Amino acid sequence: MSKVRWGVLSTAKIGTKKVIPGMQNGAYCEVSAIASRNLAKARAAASELGIAKAYGSYEALLEDPEIDAIYNPLPNHMHVPWTIKAIEAGKHVLCEKPVGLTADEAQKLLDVARKHPQLRVMEAFMYRHHPQWQKARDIVRDGGIGRPVSIQTWFSYFNDDADDIRNQPEYGGGALMDIGCYPISLSRFIFEGEPRRVMASVTIDEQFKTDTVTSAIIDFGGITSTFTCSTKSAPYQRVHIIGTTGRIEVKIPFNAPPDEPCILYHETNEEIQELRLPIADQYTIQGDLMSKAILDESPTPTPLTDAVANMRVIEAIFRSGKSGKWETIAKDSAE
Structure with missing residues (x-):
C-alpha cells in the first residue's frame, strides 16, 4: 500500500520524541528525511530515529522531489513563513499548533493554501483524533449528558x-x-x-x-x-x-499516553461508568489520517479554517x- 513520504523541519523535541516515532508506526506514513540548520544535528537525529536522509538546511529538504509532505514543528513565529514556503514548494503540510502568532497571519496562510487546492494543509491538534475524544464527543452528541x-x-x-x-x-x-x-x-x-x-x-x-x-x-x-x-x-x-443530566471527566485530556489505556468517567443518574479506551498513539492516528487524506485526495480531518477560528x-x-x-x-x- 502506498505511503506518504514525510520530511521534518527541525529536530525539535516534540518531533523527535513524540510525533516522528508515532508516525513511524503508521500504516500510511514514511518519515524519509529530517532537516536542521546544523547538519550534524540532523544526522544525529536521523541516525537515532532510522531516517534515511538528513539535510543541513530547511531549503534543501523542501527542494527534495522525493518528499511529498512536510511536518513543521518549528517555533511558533516560524510556523506560517515555513509552511507557506513548503506549500509553494509543492508539499502538503502538517503544522504544529498554534498555527501562527496572530489571526491575520493564520488567514494569510489560509489564503495561500486556497491557491493550491491540490495540497493538504492542517494544524496539528493531535488530541482530537484520540479515541477518548472521539468517544467524549459521541456521548455528548447522543445526549449522554443531556443538554x-x-x-x-x-x-x-x-x-x-x-x-x-x-x-x-x-x-x-x-x-x-x-x-x-x-x-x-x-x-x-x-x-x-x-x-x-x-x-x-x-x-x-x-x-x-x-x-x-x-x-x-x-x-x-x-x-x-x-x-x-x-x-x-x-x-x-x-x-x-x-x-443537565450527566457529566464526562477526561483524566489525561491532552498528553494521552501511547502505551496504556485512557480513562473517561461518564456519570448519569448518580452512576459513574469508568470507560477504558483502547491503547492508541494520537500522533500515529494524526499522521495516518493526514496521510490518508493526501493519498485519497480527500479533505483533511480538520480544515485550516478551524486554525484561523482558534x-x-x-x-x-x-x-x-x-x-x-x-x-x-x-x-x-x-x-
Missing part, C-alpha cells in the same frame, strides 16, 4: 527557564499560545460551534513578559467553557464536560485581559 452546560479545563506545567523559547514573547511564548489553545480548541470541538465573546484574566510575568497564568470564560451563547492555563503552576491537566479566540482573550471587559469574536472568524 451541554459547560466545559471546565485546567492545563499547567512549571517552567522558569528564561532561555526556553516558551518563555520568550517575541517567539510566541506564554501559557495561552502554548497550552491555552487546547481548551479553546476542545470546547469548539465538543460544542461544534463558534463562541460569541470572551472574558479573561491574564497575568504577565515581570521577567519573561509572557502570560504565565491565564483564565478565561468563553461564551457560546447559553453555554460556556472556562479554563485556566499556566506555565508556572504544578503540572496538571483535567477536563470536565457538564450537562486564533481569533486567542486574540480576543488577550484583548479582554487588557480591557477587563467582555470581548466579542468576529462572526466571520472561520471564513
